[in-house]
Amino acid sequence: MALLLVLSALCAIVIYHLFNGYRNLTRNIAIAKSSGLRVVVLPVYVNSVVWLATNIVWLPLLAKLPASCKGVWFDLLDPEWSYRLGYKPFRDLGTDVFVVASPSRISAFVADAEVVTQITTRRNDFPKPLHLYTRLNIYGRNVVATEGTEWRMHRKLTAPSFGEKNNELVFVESIHHARCLVRLWTGPDGCGEDTIKDPALDTMRFALYVISRAGFGVRVAWPHEEEEHGEVETTEAASMFGSQVPEGHKMNYREALGSLLENIMWTQMAPPEYLTKSPFKIHRTVGTAVIEWGNYMDELFDAKKEEIASGRSTDGMDLFGTLIRGSGILDEKTTDLERSDILGNAFVIMLAGHETTANVLHFSLLFLAMNTQSQKRMHEDIEKTLGTKNPSDWSYDDDFPRLFNGMPAAVMNETLRLLQPVINILKSTTAGRPQEFHMDGQQYTFPGDIDVSLSGGIHRNPKYWPAPPDYESTDGLPDIDHFRPERWLVDAKPTEAFEDIKYDDEDLRGPSGEDTSSHLFKPVKGSYIPFSDGYRSCIGRRFAQVEILAAFAVIFSQYSVELAVDEFATDEEIEKMPVGGKERKAVWQKARDRADHLLMKTMGSIITLQLRGTTIPIRLVKKGRERFLFE
Known part of the structure; x- marks a missing residue:
C-alpha cells in the first residue's frame, strides 16, 4: 500500500509539472508572437543550469529522430549553436531577428547590425540579465554583474x-x-x-x-x-x-x-x-x-x-x-x-583579462598553422614592421600602431570574428517594459522580461561580410565560414578618425581606442561585436589588443607555428618525404582535418568558448626550417 501511495504521488507530481509546463509554454508562445517576429518553440530553456549540465546526454538521443521531425528548433537546442552554425538558423528562418519560446523563458536572438546598435545604445532599456551573472560574485559585487546606479558606481571605480x-x-x-x-x-x-x-x-x-x-x-x-x-x-x-x-x-x-x-x-x-x-x-x-x-x-x-x-x-x-x-x-x-x-x-x-586574451592567442596560432599562406604574409608584415630590432627595443608608441594597422591586427580581428570568446552577448528587457525597435524600416517589439542575445552569428552574416568577387569554395563552405584574415586588408585610405561613445557621464570613461584600425576594413557599425558595443563594451579592449599583438610580434618575428603530425607520422618518416611533396601534404592534411573536426565538434563554453576535453598539438620551428609550407 505504501509503495502504491508513493507511486501515485510521483505520478501526480509529474502530471502537475507537465500540465504547468504546457500552460506556461502556451502563454509564452502568445507573448512571443506579439513581437511581430518569427517564433521558434523549444521544449526547454537552453540557458537553464539543468540543460547546460545535461544537454550532452539529451542531444545525441534527440539526434536519432527522423530528419522530418527536426528543424531549426533542434539546431537551437545546442547552447553553442551561434558558433557551430553561425548565420544558418537566421538564413533558414528568413530573418535576422527571431524569438524563442520555451516553458520557462522567452529569448530573442539578433544578427542585424541596426538592431544591435539600437540595443547597445539604449543602456537603460536593455540591461543585463543579472540572474545569469551571479556566479561572478565570488569575492564581491563588480562591474560585470551589476546594473543601473550600482553599475555606474563600479564603472567609475574601474574605468x-x-x-x-x-x-x-x-x-x-x-x-x-x-x-x-x-x-x-x-x-x-x-x-x-x-x-x-x-x-x-x-x-x-x-x-x-x-x-x-x-x-x-x-x-x-x-x-x-x-x-x-x-x-x-x-x-x-x-x-x-x-x-x-x-x-x-x-x-x-x-x-x-x-x-x-x-x-x-x-x-x-x-x-x-x-x-x-x-x-x-x-x-x-x-x-x-x-x-x-x-x-x-x-x-x-x-x-x-x-x-x-x-x-x-x-x-x-x-x-x-x-x-x-x-x-x-x-x-x-x-x-x-x-x-x-x-x-x-x-x-x-x-578573469576577463586572462581567459579571453588567452583564447585569442591560442586559436590564432591554430588558425595560422592551418592556413600557411596567411602565416607567410604575417611573417612578411612583421619583418617589414619591426626589421631586425631586438624585442627589448620595441616601442609601444612607435611599433604598436604599425602592428595594429597590418596583418597582425587582421589575424586578431579574423580570429575574433570566427571565435569570439562569448558567443552570445546577453541583454534583457525589464518585466512590464516591452521595447520597440526598428529593422529594415519596420517596427517590432521585444516583450518585457525576456533575454535578448546579440548573436555571434552576425559575424557570419553575408550582408556585412561579402566574399571577394573571384571567390570559389574548395570545400563547399561559404567564404564567411573560412579563416581569411586578408579580408581585413584593404587598399584604401584610412577611414574617418575614431569617435568614441558620447558618454552621458564623463567619469564613466569608455575603453580607449577603436575596435579595429581605421587602416583596415571597417565593418558596418554593430556587425562586429567581439568586445560588445556601446556603454557596456569591454573596458579592457585596448589592453587585450596590445597584449595579443605584442605576443604575435615576438613569436612570428623568429618562428613559424605548425600543426603537430605525431599521430600520423614520425619525425623520421617526415624527413624521408620530399619537401613540399604530396606525401608531406597528405600527412599535414590529416592533421588539419582533425583540427577542423575538433574545432567544430568539441568547443564549449563555461565562461568563454574553448576546446573541451581535447587538444590540438602544435610545434614552433625556426623560420626557414618549416616542414609544412605549401604554395
Whole structure:
C-alpha cells in the first residue's frame, strides 16, 4: 500500500509539472508572437543550469529522430549553436531577428547590425540579465554583474585603470612573457621543434602572468625562469611569486589562481568552506583555491592601501592602487564602497583579462598553422614592421600602431570574428517594459522580461561580410565560414578618425581606442561585436589588443607555428618525404582535418568558448626550417 501511495504521488507530481509546463509554454508562445517576429518553440530553456549540465546526454538521443521531425528548433537546442552554425538558423528562418519560446523563458536572438546598435545604445532599456551573472560574485559585487546606479558606481571605480597611459606597461610585460612562452616551447637554445601537446594551457599561463603584473604588480615567474635563474626575489617594482608556497598559504599564487579560473563552475555548488570538505578531490582543490586567492588579494590589498596612505607612488596600470584611490576607502566615513567591492572587481578583471586574451592567442596560432599562406604574409608584415630590432627595443608608441594597422591586427580581428570568446552577448528587457525597435524600416517589439542575445552569428552574416568577387569554395563552405584574415586588408585610405561613445557621464570613461584600425576594413557599425558595443563594451579592449599583438610580434618575428603530425607520422618518416611533396601534404592534411573536426565538434563554453576535453598539438620551428609550407 505504501509503495502504491508513493507511486501515485510521483505520478501526480509529474502530471502537475507537465500540465504547468504546457500552460506556461502556451502563454509564452502568445507573448512571443506579439513581437511581430518569427517564433521558434523549444521544449526547454537552453540557458537553464539543468540543460547546460545535461544537454550532452539529451542531444545525441534527440539526434536519432527522423530528419522530418527536426528543424531549426533542434539546431537551437545546442547552447553553442551561434558558433557551430553561425548565420544558418537566421538564413533558414528568413530573418535576422527571431524569438524563442520555451516553458520557462522567452529569448530573442539578433544578427542585424541596426538592431544591435539600437540595443547597445539604449543602456537603460536593455540591461543585463543579472540572474545569469551571479556566479561572478565570488569575492564581491563588480562591474560585470551589476546594473543601473550600482553599475555606474563600479564603472567609475574601474574605468581609470584602463587609460591609454597604462598600455606601455602592458606592451612591455607582454613582450617579456611572450619571450618566456617561446623559451618554454623551444628550450634554452631556441631550437625547439618539440610537440606542444596542450598549447591552450600555456597561453592561459601567458595571459594570467601579464594581467597579474600589469594589473596587480605581481610578477609571476615561469617554472623554467626559476630553473634558469633560481628562486625569485621581491623587488620594489612588483611583488614576485614563484613555485614556493609562502608562509601561511596552502597553494602558491599561480596554482591558486589557475585552479580557480579553470574550475570556476564548481564554485556555484557550495561555499568554498564546504567544497573543501567534499569527498571529491576537484571540489576540495577549487574550494582551497577560492580561499587561497582571496587571501593573496587581501594581502596585496593591505600592502597597497598602506603604500598609498604613506604617499608612495607605483608604476604602470596599478589596478589595486587606482581602485583604492578612486573608492575613497581610505576614509571610510566618506564612501559607501566596501572592501568586497574592490576585491570583486579585481577578480572579474583578472578573469576577463586572462581567459579571453588567452583564447585569442591560442586559436590564432591554430588558425595560422592551418592556413600557411596567411602565416607567410604575417611573417612578411612583421619583418617589414619591426626589421631586425631586438624585442627589448620595441616601442609601444612607435611599433604598436604599425602592428595594429597590418596583418597582425587582421589575424586578431579574423580570429575574433570566427571565435569570439562569448558567443552570445546577453541583454534583457525589464518585466512590464516591452521595447520597440526598428529593422529594415519596420517596427517590432521585444516583450518585457525576456533575454535578448546579440548573436555571434552576425559575424557570419553575408550582408556585412561579402566574399571577394573571384571567390570559389574548395570545400563547399561559404567564404564567411573560412579563416581569411586578408579580408581585413584593404587598399584604401584610412577611414574617418575614431569617435568614441558620447558618454552621458564623463567619469564613466569608455575603453580607449577603436575596435579595429581605421587602416583596415571597417565593418558596418554593430556587425562586429567581439568586445560588445556601446556603454557596456569591454573596458579592457585596448589592453587585450596590445597584449595579443605584442605576443604575435615576438613569436612570428623568429618562428613559424605548425600543426603537430605525431599521430600520423614520425619525425623520421617526415624527413624521408620530399619537401613540399604530396606525401608531406597528405600527412599535414590529416592533421588539419582533425583540427577542423575538433574545432567544430568539441568547443564549449563555461565562461568563454574553448576546446573541451581535447587538444590540438602544435610545434614552433625556426623560420626557414618549416616542414609544412605549401604554395
